[in-house]
Amino acid sequence: MILLLSAIIIPFVTALVCLGNGNRPGISRIAGVAGAALLLVSSILLLKETLASGFIVMQAGQWAAPFGITLIVDVFSASMVCITGVIALACAIYSLREIPEKLIRKHYFALFHFLIMGVNGAFITGDLFNLYVWFEIMLLSSFVLITMGGERDQLEGGVKYLVINLFSSILFLSGIGLIYGKLGTLNMADIAFQLSRTEDAFLVNSSAMLLLAAFGVKAAIFPFFFWLPASYHTPNVAISALFAGLLTKVGVYALIRAYTLFFHTQFDVVQDVLLFLAGATMVTGVLGAAVQYEIRKILSFHIISQIGYMVMGLAIGSSLAIAGAIFYTIHHIIVKTNLFLIAGLVIRKCGTADLKKIGGLYKWAPGLSLLFFIPAFSLGGIPPLSGFWAKFTVIRAGLEGQHYLLVTVALLVGVLTLFSMTKIWAEAFWKNKEQADTDTDTDPYAGKTLPVSMTAPCIVLAAMTVALGLFSNPLFVLAQTASDQLLDPATYIETVLNPGP
Amino acid sequence: MELLISILIGTLFAAGIYCLLRRSIMKVIIGIMLLSQAANLLVFTSAGLTASVPVFANPGTGTAPAGHADPMPQALVLTAIVIGFGLVIFTIALFLKAYRAVKSDDINSFNRTDRIS
Numbered sequence: 001m002i003l004l005l006s007a008i009i010i011p012f013v014t015a016l017v018c019l020g021n022g023n024r025p026g027i028s029r030i031a032g033v034a035g036a037a038l039l040l041v042s043s044i045l046l047l048k049e050t051l052a053s054g055f056i057v058m059q060a061g062q063w064a065a066p067f068g069i070t071l072i073v074d075v076f077s078a079s080m081v082c083i084t085g086v087i088a089l090a091c092a093i094y095s096l097r098e099i100p101e102k103l104i105r106k107h108y109f110a111l112f113h114f115l116i117m118g119v120n121g122a123f124i125t126g127d128l129f130n131l132y133v134w135f136e137i138m139l140l141s142s143f144v145l146i147t148m149g150g151e152r153d154q155l156e157g158g159v160k161y162l163v164i165n166l167f168s169s170i171l172f173l174s175g176i177g178l179i180y181g182k183l184g185t186l187n188m189a190d191i192a193f194q195l196s197r198t199e200d201a202f203l204v205n206s207s208a209m210l211l212l213a214a215f216g217v218k219a220a221i222f223p224f225f226f227w228l229p230a231s232y233h234t235p236n237v238a239i240s241a242l243f244a245g246l247l248t249k250v251g252v253y254a255l256i257r258a259y260t261l262f263f264h265t266q267f268d269v270v271q272d273v274l275l276f277l278a279g280a281t282m283v284t285g286v287l288g289a290a291v292q293y294e295i296r297k298i299l300s301f302h303i304i305s306q307i308g309y310m311v312m313g314l315a316i317g318s319s320l321a322i323a324g325a326i327f328y329t330i331h332h333i334i335v336k337t338n339l340f341l342i343a344g345l346v347i348r349k350c351g352t353a354d355l356k357k358i359g360g361l362y363k364w365a366p367g368l369s370l371l372f373f374i375p376a377f378s379l380g381g382i383p384p385l386s387g388f389w390a391k392f393t394v395i396r397a398g399l400e401g402q403h404y405l406l407v408t409v410a411l412l413v414g415v416l417t418l419f420s421m422t423k424i425w426a427e428a429f430w431k432n433k434e435q436a437d438t439d440t441d442t443d444p445y446a447g448k449t450l451p452v453s454m455t456a457p458c459i460v461l462a463a464m465t466v467a468l469g470l471f472s473n474p475l476f477v478l479a480q481t482a483s484d485q486l487l488d489p490a491t492y493i494e495t496v497l498n499p500g501p
Numbered sequence: 502m503e504l505l506i507s508i509l510i511g512t513l514f515a516a517g518i519y520c521l522l523r524r525s526i527m528k529v530i531i532g533i534m535l536l537s538q539a540a541n542l543l544v545f546t547s548a549g550l551t552a553s554v555p556v557f558a559n560p561g562t563g564t565a566p567a568g569h570a571d572p573m574p575q576a577l578v579l580t581a582i583v584i585g586f587g588l589v590i591f592t593i594a595l596f597l598k599a600y601r602a603v604k605s606d607d608i609n610s611f612n613r614t615d616r617i618s
Contacts, residue, residue: 129577136584140591147595155599157614159526162595166533166588167521173540173581180574181547230614291617 003046004056004073007081007120010039011088015113025104029096032109036092039116040085043078050078051478054485055495057126065497066190070126072496076326076482080123080253083333086464087245088116090457094341095238097451098348103148103236111148115141115242122250126496128176128186128262131254135172135218139165142247146235157231164227168217175210182207189496191262192489201265208266211258212273219251221311222280225304229288232303233296233353237344240296244303245337249329252310256325259314260486267317274315279406282308282413289420295343295353295428298420299336302379305413306332312410313394316401323483324393327476331378331386331468338375338461342368345458346428349448355424360433364443368450369429374462376425378469380418386468389476506546513539524608526596533592537585545578 014035021027050056050073060069073081092112099108118138125131143165147158180186182203183194195201217224228248232240259267259274285305292298310332313325343353345368350358362369378385381392391414398407433444468475485491513535520532551570558565600606 129580133580133584136588140587143591143595147598150598150602152602153614155595155602156611158595159599159611160614162592163521163529163533166592167536169588170536170540173537174543176577177540177544177547177574180544180577181549184548184571184573186577234614293617 001056001058003042003049004058004071004124006042007039007046007124008117010035010042011113011117011120014038015110015117018110018113019107022105022107022110025101028104028107028109032112033089033092033096035113036085036089036116040082040089043082043085046073047075047078047082050075051481055492057495057499059499065499066185066187069130070187070189070496071124072126072492073124074482074485074492075478076253076256076486077123079326079330079478079482080249081120083330084116084119084123084246086461087242087333087337088112090337090341090461091238091242091245094241094344094454094457096453098238098344098454099236106148108145108148111141111145112242115145115246119246119250123253126188128179128188128191132169132172132176135250136169138247138250139169142243145239146231146243149235151234154234157234161227161231164217164224168214168224171210171217172214175207175214178207178210179204187496188257188262189493192264193493193497195263195265202269204263205266205269208258208263208270211263212255212270215251215254215258216277217251218248219255219307219311220248220281220304221251221307222277222284225281225285228304229292229297229300232300233294237296237340237347241337241340241344244299244340245333248303248307249310249333252307252314252325252329255311256314256322256486260322261489261492264489271315271317274311275403275406278308278312278315279409280308281305281311282409286413286416286420290416290423293355293427295346295355295424296340298424299339299343302417302420303336305417306336306379308413309391309394309410312406313397316394316397316403318397318401319480319483319487320400321394321397322486323476323479324390324397326479326482327393328390330475330479331390331465334461334464334468335375335378335387338458338465339372339379341454341458341461342372342375345371345450345454348450348454349445350428351448355427358428358433359431360429360444362429363432364445371455371458371462372429373425375465376421377418378465380421381414382418384469386465386472386475389469389472393476502550502552503546506542506550510539510542510546513542526600526606526608529608530589530592530596534589537581537589541578541581541585544581545574548574 014031017031018028056073058071115138118134121134143162147154220228282305285301289298289301310325310328313321347353378387381387395407395410517532517536520528548571554566554569556565556569556572603610
C-alpha cells in the first residue's frame with residue numbers, strides 16, 4: 001500500500017523540495033535526480049508486488065468503494081508507473097546540463113515532478129473524476145513547461161497546445177457529468193458493474209463518445225492531433241522528450257482503461273470507430289512526417305502514427321491484440337524519448353535541427369550515429385530490435401481478427417516510417433556537410449563535446465531497446481498477463497467493490 | 502427548471518464554440534470561459550435539481566431528510582470551478598505574453614510553428 005502511494009508522494013515531496021530551493025539550483029538539481037531515482041526504485045518494487053498479488057487496492061480515507069476515491073494498480077498500471085520512473089530518471093539526468101540555469105531557477109524541476117505526479121496519479125486512480133483531476137495537474141504543469149523559455153515559437157506552440165487541450169478537458173468533464181446523471185457513480189469498477197446490470201446501457205453511449213474525443217485529443221489520434229506537431233519541437237529538448245514519451249501515452253492508457261473496464265459493455269459501439277481512427281492516425285502521421293525537414297518535427301509526426309498502432313491493438317480487442325498494444329506502448333515510450341534526447345545531442349553538436357543545414361555526422365561523430373541508428377530502426381520495425389516484436393504482435397493479432405485492410409495499412413505505414421528514419425539518417429549522418437571552403441577533411445563540429453550526463457541516458461535507453469529486442473519474452477509475458485487481466489473486468493470489479501476481509 | 506437550465510447549457514456551449522472559432526485571441530479566451538461554465542453547469546445539473554432540501558441530518562434521528570439533494574455533483578462542481586479558475590488565469594497570462602511576442606491578436610498570424618521549414 002505504501003508502494004502504491006509512493007508513486008504519487010515521491011514526486012510530490014521532490015517537487016516541494018525543488019520549489020523551496022528555487023534560488024539554489026545545485027540543490028534543485030540533486031533533489032530532482034534523486035527524487036526520480038527513488039521513484040524508479042519504488043515503482044520497480046510496486047511492479048514486483050503487483051505481479052505477485054494481482055491487484056493492490058487502497059480506499060482513500062477508508063471510505064468503502066463506491067463512495068470514496070479508489071486507488072488501484074493492476075499489472076498494466078504498474079508497468080506504466082514503472083516505465084514512467086525510467087523515463088523520469090533519464091530526462092532528469094539529461095536536464096542537468098541541457099536545461100539552462102535560468103529555467104532551473106524558474107522551478108523547472110518542481111514542474112517536472114508535478115508533471116510526473118499527474119502522470120502517475122492518472123495511472124493508479126480508480127475513479128473517473130479523480131482521473132480528470134490528475135489530467136489537469138499533468139496538463140497545467142505541461143503548459144508551464146512548454147512555454148517557460150518565453151520565446152515566440154514556444155508561446156505560439158503553447159497557445160495551440162493549451163486551447164485544444166482545455167477543450168478536451170471540457171469534453172471530458174461533460175462526459176463525466178452525463179455518466180453521473182445516468183448511473184449515479186463515478187467509481188470505474190462501479191460504473192462497469194452498473195452498466196452490466198442495466199437494460200438501457202446504450203444511454204451512456206454519448207458519454208462513451210465524449211470520452212473518446214477527450215482521450216483522443218490527449219493521445220493525439222486522427223482528427224485531434226494538430227496541437228502536437230505545432231508545439232512539441234519548440235521547448236528545450238529534455239522537456240519535449242518527456243512529453244513525447246509520456247503525455248500522449250497517458251491518453252492511450254485512458255482509452256484502453258475506458259474500453260476494457262468501465263465501458264467494456266459498450267465496446268462494440270466504439271470498435272468500428274476505433275478501427276477507422278487507428279488506420280487514419282497511422283496514415284496521416286506518417287505522411288505528415290514525410291514532408292518535414294526538422295528532426296523534432298519528423299519525430300513528432302511519428303508519435304502520431306505510432307499511436308495509431310496502439311489504438312489498433314485496442315480496437316481489435318483480442319487478448320493478443322491488447323497485449324500487443326501494451327508491448328507497443330512500453331517499447332514506444334523508451335524509443336521515442338530516446339530519439340528526442342538524441343535529436344538534442346545532434347542539435348548540441350550542430351547548432352540546428354534543420355536537416356538541410358547539417359550533415360557528415362557519420363564521419364565526424366560515429367558514436368552518435370550508432371546511438372541514433374538503434375532507436376530509429378527500432379521505430380521502423382527492423383528485427384531484432386524491440387519495434388519489430390511490437391509491430392509483429394499487433395499485426396498478427398490483426399490477421400487473426402481478419403482485419404486485412406487495417407493490417408495492409410499498418411504494413412505500408414511501417415515501410416513509410418522506415419523511409420522517414422532513412423531520410424534523417426541520409427541527411428544528417430551520411431551526406432557530406434556543405435562547407436564554405438572545399439576542404440572536407442576538417443571536422444566542422446570540432447570543439448562541440450557532448451557532456452556525459454547527456455549521452456549516458458541515451459546509451460542506457462538504447463541498450464534497453466536492444467535488450468527488449470533480443471530478450472523480448474519477459475516483457476511479452478508481462479504484457480500478456482496485463483492483457484488477460486484487462487479482459488477480465490469481473491475480477492477487477494470484485495476486487496474493488498467486495499474487498500476480502 | 503431542468504429544462505431551462507438545459508437550454509442555458511446548450512446556449513453556453515454554442516456561444517463558447519462560436520467564440521472559440523473567432524480569430525481574435527481575446528474572443529478565444531471568452532470562448533474557453535463560457536465553455537468551462539457550461540461544463541460546470543452540466544455537471545451540477547446532471548443529478549437533477551432538488552430545491553430547498555439540503556443534506557443536513559436531522560439532529561434527532563441522525564439521518565438525512567427524505568428526498569434530499571444529491572451532494573456529490575456539488576462537490577464535483579466546486580473542484581471543477583477551482584481548477585477552471587486556475588486554468589483561465591494561466592490562459593490569460595499566456596495569451597498576454599503571446600500577444601506581446603507575436604504583436605498581433607489575430608490567430609492567423611500565429612502560424613510560425615506550423616510552417617514547413
